[in-house]
Amino acid sequence: MIIDHLDVLAAAQRIAGQVRPVALAPMDPGALGAATGVFALELMQHTGSFKARGALNFVGAHLDAGTLPEAGIVIASGGNAGMANAWAARAHGVLATVFVPESAPAVKVARLRTLGAEVHQVGSEYAEALDAAQRFAAETGALASHAYDNPLIAAGAGTLIEEIVAARIDVDTVVVAVGGGGLFSGVAAAAHPHGIRVVAVEPRGAQALHAALAAGEVVDVPVASVAADSLGARRTSEMALSLAQSDGVRSVLVTDEAIVAARRHLWDERRLVVEHGAAAALAALESRAYVPEPGETVAVVLCGANTDPSDLVR
Incomplete structure (x- = not known):
């Protein structure tokens, strides 16, 4: 689109x-x-x-449409998109799960947890974290967000x-x-x-x-x-x-x-x-x-x- x-x-x-x-x-x-x-x-x-701008628009649009599941949202991220989605989700009382590469900077991982996200570190590149996030969405029914696409x-x-x-x-x-x-x-x-x-x-x-x-x-x-x-x-x-x-x-x-x-x-x-x-x-x-x-x-x-x-x- x-x-x-x-x-x-x-x-x-x-x-x-x-x-x-x-x-x-x-x-x-x-x-x-x-x-x-x-x-x-x-x-x-x-x-x-x-990233906060897009995350807030994503969460807000799905809340308006009634399409946010109880399992919340899930996203793969190098760190910034995950933080933004976690922040936007918390602002609206929505659960957020974030998959990041094992190489993600520690400052970003720590901030994700402070924002209330459930954090999983998987693989060495963003693409591997994305695969894991997609599997999580399929298994739990969480709404998949995306860092950019x-x-x-x-x-x-x-x-x-x-x-x-x-x-x-x-x-x-x-x-x-x-x-x-x-x-x-x-x-x-x-x-x-x-x-x-x-x-x-x-x-x-x-x-x-x-x-x-x-x-x-x-x-x-x-x-x-x-x-x-x-x-x-x-x-x-x-x-x-x-x-x-x-x-x-x-x-x-x-x-x-x-x-x-x-x-x-x-x-x-x-x-x-x-x-x-x-x-x-x-x-x-x-x-x-x-x-x-x-x-x-x-x-x-x-x-x-x-x-x-x-x-x-x-």
């Missing part, structure tokens, strides 16, 4: 007053040459990432664009990191009617969307990146691929070195602690994988902060 702007507007109405409106911070003058930019600080969202999840994520446009009507381009494609799908669906371009940024070692665009179809890719805990999907969604093939979308790749440098820059210059996946968006600009035109206004989405900051302190 492909979402459109109406789906995003419906999600915005459903979650209104329950999420934190995105804060925008101007980038330093000259940071983008003759262009200007703002950071969209979605790392300050509930549960520390944009669900229209309600993606539409909820897209509400970010409506808030950016309301605050800065002059934004021409949104730069966003891509894992499986949920945030990208929502952003692309919401951005197009506003005439806003979207730059989809992936690590070279986790390029599910970029590879799908090259192949003309969804394909499996190997995953080996410093940002794999949040951008490590082995394949993108059909929805993300379809939206990426539309006008106004550009797909770029960045190295792990550029991601690490961007994350360090955000800490040294802004005292912002972000996860590597969030830093990928800024890395596209700092490494010149994407170069804005003179006069262009760019919004860089810093999408999450669920990370161990100990390696930033020196």
Whole structure:
């Protein structure tokens, strides 16, 4: 299923007053040459990432439709989607079960349990956790949510664009990191009617969307990146691929070195602690994988902060 702007507007109405409106911070003058930019600080969202938007829309829509079973919801996640779903479920008195890879950062696993989720660590990659979650749903009747490949999840994520446009009507381009494609799908669906371009940024070692665009179809890719805990999907969604093939979308790749440098820059210059996946968006600009035109206004989405900051302190 492909979402459109109406789906995003419906999600915005459903979650209104329950999420934190995105804060925008101007980038330093000259940071983008003759262009200007703002950071969209979605790392300050509930549960520390944009995922809260989609999770709340997912749970709310199923409650409205009377389709939430007593077994609650189940999701596989690298951590952020699981936290968001656990938070949204708890807010509505719904049970949440989360499957994460054994490699999931301890800070994310601990937070999941604090949010009241039943947590299972399975396998070394997201795909293995997903298989286990699907088996759990079949055995228990729990409603399967998804980290990115669900229209309600993606539409909820897209509400970010409506808030950016309301605050800065002059934004021409949104730069966003891509894992499986949920945030990208929502952003692309919401951005197009506003005439806003979207730059989809992936690590070279986790390029599910970029590879799908090259192949003309969804394909499996190997995953080996410093940002794999949040951008490590082995394949993108059909929805993300379809939206990426539309006008106004550009797909770029960045190295792990550029991601690490961007994350360090955000800490040294802004005292912002972000996860590597969030830093990928800024890395596209700092490494010149994407170069804005003179006069262009760019919004860089810093999408999450669920990370161990100990390696930033020196």
